[in-house]
Amino acid sequence: MLAPNALTVDVEDYFHVAALAPSIHRDSWGSRESRVVDNTRKLMDIFGRFDARATFFVLGWVAERHPRLIRDIAASGHEIACHGYSHSLVYEQTPEVFREETLRSKNLLEDITGSAVIGYRAASYSIVRETLWALDILADLGFTYDSSIFPVRHDRYGIPDAARIPHRLLTPNKKDLVEWPLSTANVFGYRLPVAGGGYFRLLPYWLTRWGLASINRKEQRPFIFYLHPWEIDPGQPRVPAGWLSRFRHYTNLEKCEGRLQRLLGEFRFGTVKDSLVQLGLLS
Numbered sequence: 001m002l003a004p005n006a007l008t009v010d011v012e013d014y015f016h017v018a019a020l021a022p023s024i025h026r027d028s029w030g031s032r033e034s035r036v037v038d039n040t041r042k043l044m045d046i047f048g049r050f051d052a053r054a055t056f057f058v059l060g061w062v063a064e065r066h067p068r069l070i071r072d073i074a075a076s077g078h079e080i081a082c083h084g085y086s087h088s089l090v091y092e093q094t095p096e097v098f099r100e101e102t103l104r105s106k107n108l109l110e111d112i113t114g115s116a117v118i119g120y121r122a123a124s125y126s127i128v129r130e131t132l133w134a135l136d137i138l139a140d141l142g143f144t145y146d147s148s149i150f151p152v153r154h155d156r157y158g159i160p161d162a163a164r165i166p167h168r169l170l171t172p173n174k175k176d177l178v179e180w181p182l183s184t185a186n187v188f189g190y191r192l193p194v195a196g197g198g199y200f201r202l203l204p205y206w207l208t209r210w211g212l213a214s215i216n217r218k219e220q221r222p223f224i225f226y227l228h229p230w231e232i233d234p235g236q237p238r239v240p241a242g243w244l245s246r247f248r249h250y251t252n253l254e255k256c257e258g259r260l261q262r263l264l265g266e267f268r269f270g271t272v273k274d275s276l277v278q279l280g281l282l283s
C-alpha cells in the first residue's frame with residue numbers, strides 16, 4: 001500500500017506571516033490579539049473527526065507562550081516538528097544566528113514534549129540555493145529530515161529545478177539528510193504547486209484534487225500538504241498591506257475549512273515521520 005500523504009501545519013499566528021511582515025513590526029507581536037491556540041485546536045478537532053495524524057511544525061515563539069497547546073498536540077498522537085524560533089527568513093540570517101535560533105526552538109519543543117524533534121521547516125520555505133548551508137546546520141543539530149524546499153519559481157522562495165519527490169540528500173558538507181519538498185503536480189513538464197496554503201485557497205478545489213490525485217495515482221507517491229491555523233479563520237484582524245499580500249493572505253479564508261474537510265475525506269493522511277519510515281527514507 002502507498003505510504004500515507006503527509007498532513008502538515010505550520011503553527012504560527014496571522015501576524016507572523018512573511019507577506020505581512022512589512023506592516024507588522026516584531027515589537028508589536030506580544031501586544032496583538034493571539035488566535036493561534038483556538039485555530040490550532042480547531043484544526044486538531046477537524047483532523048480528529050477524520051482520524052488523521054499530522055505533523056505540526058511549531059514556531060518557538062508560539063511554543064514558549066503556549067506550552068500546553070504543544071503538549072496537547074503531541075498527546076493527541078501528532079508529530080511535533082520545528083518551524084524555527086522567530087519566523088525570520090533564512091536568507092536574512094547569518095549561519096550563526098540561524099544555528100542559535102534553530103537550536104533554541106528545538107530545545108524548547110523537546111523540553112515541552114519530552115521527545116526528540118527530528119523534522120524542520122523554514123519560515124516561508126526560505127531554504128533556497130543561496131542558503132543551502134542551512135541544511136548542514138540542521139544535520140549538525142540532530143534533525144533527520146527537512147521540508148523547506150519549494151521546487152517552484154516564486155518571488156520569496158523556491159529552487160525551481162530542485163527534486164520534486166522525497167529523497168535522501170547530501171548537504172554541502174556531505175552530511176545525510178532527508179528532504180521532502182513541497183508537492184507539485186507535473187502538468188506537461190510544468191510544476192503546479194498544489195501543496196496547500198495560499199495555493200489551496202486560490203486554486204479551484206477540483207484542480208488541487210486532480211493534482212494531488214495524479215501524484216498518488218500516476219506517480220504512485222504520497223504528497224505533502226500544508227496549512228496554517230490562520231487560514232481557517234476568516235474573523236482574524238485585518239492588517240494593512242500591499243494588494244498582492246492582501247490577496248495572498250485573505251482570499252477564500254471562509255472557504256478553506258470546508259475544502260479541508262473534503263480533502264481529508266478524499267485522501268489518506270499521516271505524519272511526515274511515519275510516511276518517510278514507510279518510504280524507507282527514515283529508520
Ligand SMILES: [Zn+2]
Nearest residue numbers: 010012123124
Ligand atoms: Zn511559517
